[in-house]
Amino acid sequence: MKTIIDEKNENASDNEKPVVSGGQNIAIIIGTILFPVIGIAMGYTFYRKDNPAAKKAGRNWLILGILMFIINISFVSTMK
Template structure:
């Protein structure tokens, strides 16, 4: 029987691994279910960047939500979205003020 921990070959009747001491079972253990990939998909990243530029509030809200995640990939994506949302909002404010000044000058 092969030890699941260290891979050492042990006699079939052994209850413990002779190398590392791990308990051996005569029944094969079920395989661990696949661990879902954490993080953020690349499609989600691109979509949120576009949404953050078009609607800055979306970037700010999603950035705050994702920055509170313990997953480092989600935190990084959240920082990016938050930054893009804030920058887009500032640019929109500047453009709005400039457009307002142009309109006031024409009347």
């Protein structure tokens, strides 16, 4: 049996917007693959926020940006 408090909590979570939308997440991932600096910059920006969801997204973008940066450098160095 649901109480009034349970219904208010469910409605509050329905109205909240996510910190990072799915489209924004995909756009930053694609941008990071093409230009790693995007992931590093956006990752650092979102990692500094207080929201746990923003921190998680920022950490993921930061890691992806650093990995893509290393992969791009190693790929360019093998082309010599």
